[in-house]
Amino acid sequence: MTEEYDNTNRGVLFKNDFKRDNEKAPDMTGTINVDGVEKNIAAWKKVTQKGKPMLSIAVSEKQESSSNAPVPSNDDDFLDF
Numbered sequence: 001m002t003e004e005y006d007n008t009n010r011g012v013l014f015k016n017d018f019k020r021d022n023e024k025a026p027d028m029t030g031t032i033n034v035d036g037v038e039k040n041i042a043a044w045k046k047v048t049q050k051g052k053p054m055l056s057i058a059v060s061e062k063q064e065s066s067s068n069a070p071v072p073s074n075d076d077d078f079l080d081f
Helices: none
Strands: 011-015 028-034 037-047 053-061
Touching: 011 037, 028 053
Parallel strands: none
Antiparallel strands: 011 028, 028 037, 037 053
């Protein structure tokens, strides 16, 4: 018997392959489940005033997907600062 995985209050980020030359576009995008509601999540690589790498994160309402939706990358180096 297969147990169903509970994604409640969990999320995932992928490298944004569509960032290109747009500096304001997020470095990573994905989805997160907050109390059973699916939302979009985006993250930007930044550096603190003390020079420490960090991620700035935004959560937004999930929109209906379109044919232009980003496809997750298989790159393993997306967290490299």
